[in-house]
Amino acid sequence: MxxxxxxxxxxxxxxxxxxxxxxxxxxxxxxxxxxxxxxxxxxxxxxxxxxxxxxxxxxxxxxxxxxxYTLFPNKPMGKYHIQVCRTLACHLRGAEELTALLKKILGIGIGEVTNDGLFSLSEVECLGSCGTAPVMQINEIYYENLTRARVDEILDDLRKKARNG
Ligand code: FES
CATH class of the missing domain: 1.10.10 (Arc Repressor Mutant, subunit A)
Structure with missing residues (x-):
């Protein structure tokens, strides 16, 4: 063969x-x-x-x-792979709530991918930006000082971006 x-x-x-x-x-x-x-x-x-x-x-x-390295998933992830920092500074500034919010909005758990293949979710250790906690990384980009409103905005932008190719 x-x-x-x-x-x-x-x-x-x-x-x-x-x-x-x-x-x-x-x-x-x-x-x-x-x-x-x-x-x-x-x-x-x-x-x-x-x-x-x-x-x-x-x-x-x-x-x-x-x-x-959590940086290297061993199975296909979403087009936008969301990695939420769960280490101390982020933990103290609401990382747990942030992850819970993302799970709820996206309807997926950690390590899962949304049905449309658009988003996947992981928790990772310190992303090296503790001064701007809570922090998440989506593909190559960092999003810092996150709030609920900011998360909604980011996800909306990415959905629009995906729709427009
Ligand atoms: S603890 Fe989250 S970036 Fe360092």
């Missing part, structure tokens, strides 16, 4: 570049996870195996690194 390759040509090229970058190839494991995450929006298992083969490193090295 013919082997199906999942990594795109540009991902393969990028991973091959990382392979020659460090004397110890393990130093590039995180960068490789980024490449796979970038292509799929999550860590596709077969793609990660391909990446491990290219790097000539054991697949387990990638699995272990991935398990430390």
């Amino acid at each position: 013919e082997k199906i390759e999942k990594l795109s040509d540009s991902s393969i090229k990028e991973i091959e570049r990382f392979k020659g970058l460090y004397p110890n190839r393990n130093s590039a494991v995180l960068m490789v996870l980024h490449v796979v995450h970038q292509q799929f929006g999550f860590l596709d298992r077969e793609a990660l195996r391909e990446a491990a083969e290219i790097m000539e490193l054991p697949y387990i090295d990638f699995q272990q690194a991935a398990s430390f």
Whole structure:
């Protein structure tokens, strides 16, 4: 049976570049996870195996690194992946209520995706912006000093953005 390759040509090229970058190839494991995450929006298992083969490193090295970072989900997430910080500063400034509000509005639990595939929800550790708690990250963007009204506004904007392509 013919082997199906999942990594795109540009991902393969990028991973091959990382392979020659460090004397110890393990130093590039995180960068490789980024490449796979970038292509799929999550860590596709077969793609990660391909990446491990290219790097000539054991697949387990990638699995272990991935398990430390909530940044790298291992299953498909929503078009907009919402990550709410639950660490101390955010906790003290209402992160729990924020998560409860998002669950209610979106009708999903932690780790779930809305039926339309638009939103998914996670809780994560400190996002490094404690002074502007409570904080959430949606894809690459941080949203800070969140209030209920601001959350409604953000979700509305994203829904509109998705509708307009
Ligand atoms: S505790 Fe939430 S950003 Fe640091």
